[in-house]
Amino acid sequence: MxxxxxxxxxxxxxxxxxxxxxxxxxxxxxxxxxxxxxxxxxxxxxxxxxxxxxxLKSEHLVYWLVNKPRGYLCTNHDPAGRPLAVDLVPHVHQRVYTVGRLDEDSEGLLLLTNDGDLANKLTHPRYGVEKTYLVQVAGRPSPDDIDQLLKGVYLSDGHVRARSVRRLKTQGESAWLQIILNEGKNREIRRMLARLKHKVMRLKRMAMGSIVLGKLASGKSRPLRAEEVARLRESADRAARRELHPT
Structure with a gap:
């Protein structure tokens, strides 16, 4: 049962x-x-x-990696007719859904699948599957700012914190950070940095679990290889076991 x-x-x-x-x-x-x-x-x-x-009919499960450009929505329908992430895989005949969301102004790694069970494990906060982002922010976050991101800040929907934060480089009056999250609340990184008075100028997801964006061009897609799906399942199941049997 x-x-x-x-x-x-x-x-x-x-x-x-x-x-x-x-x-x-x-x-x-x-x-x-x-x-x-x-x-x-x-x-x-x-x-x-x-x-x-x-x-109900059993459907062949498919898994696609997409490099979402800015301006695309992570939904299967938009009354305003704006571009959708699923439009980037017109050759996929199955009805697929985005695994989690990247907001319209964000870009980068997005998984599309019809495997709802795996999608749930990859996105539900309690499983804590890591997502890695490259973030350009206005200004230059201080060591105290980075420490605060690691300790956490309070947003309208609760306390959130980054798993890891690395300063990569400065560029004019902005800075690039690598931020790793274990959960993905709506526009979480943008809201966390806004609390610290740093506006996000660019946000790109680079990895989810064991899957990395690599050299896939913006707007392009490719199917996940069987071994990639297996590793993704393994990381999701490992996270689920940690939830059931915390140390």
Whole structure:
């Protein structure tokens, strides 16, 4: 028996959070009976799970690495018709979703997949999968500023801190930092630095877990190799085990 949202995520319906929302809205049924309760256990080998009255079909799981340019949105639909990250993989026939988000003004490494279970493990704060960013900020952060980023600052949605901060170089009246996070709240780096009076001029994600952007050009994409997917799963599972059995 497995949780219903996990079964849906494995089938490529979306992330577990997205699947929970579909359950709440009454769009999921099991053996013809609408289910609205979260946490329901099902046996996908003997029970029929349907989305909008359409039986669930196992979908071939795909994993794509994209170098997102600035100006693209991490959503599958925008009423204003702005460019979407999924537009960068028009050759992918499966319905894929972004693993986490980069805001419209940010760029760099973005994973697209229909593997909702893996996406959940890579993005949920409690699993702590590392994300590495290259950040250009206005001004020159002092050692005290960097120490404060490591100790943490209070934002409207709680206390956040960087896993690691390195000053890389100065450029005119700006500085470049490498920042590693274990979680990814909305616009977290921008808001942390704003609290310290440093505006982010450029933000680029360089790595997520074991996957690095490398030399992939802006706007281009490539499928992850089988060994890359295996390493990504391993790092996500290792983080999940730490959550279940903290030292």
């Amino acid at each position: 497995e949780r219903l949202n996990k079964v849906l995520a494995h089938a490529g319906v979306g992330s577990r959070r997205r699947c929970d929302e579909l359950i709440r809205r009454g769009r999921i049924s099991v053996d013809g009976v609408v289910v609205r309760e979260l946490g329901v256990q099902v046996d996908p080998t003997t029970q029929e799970v349907s989305v909008d009255q359409q039986p």
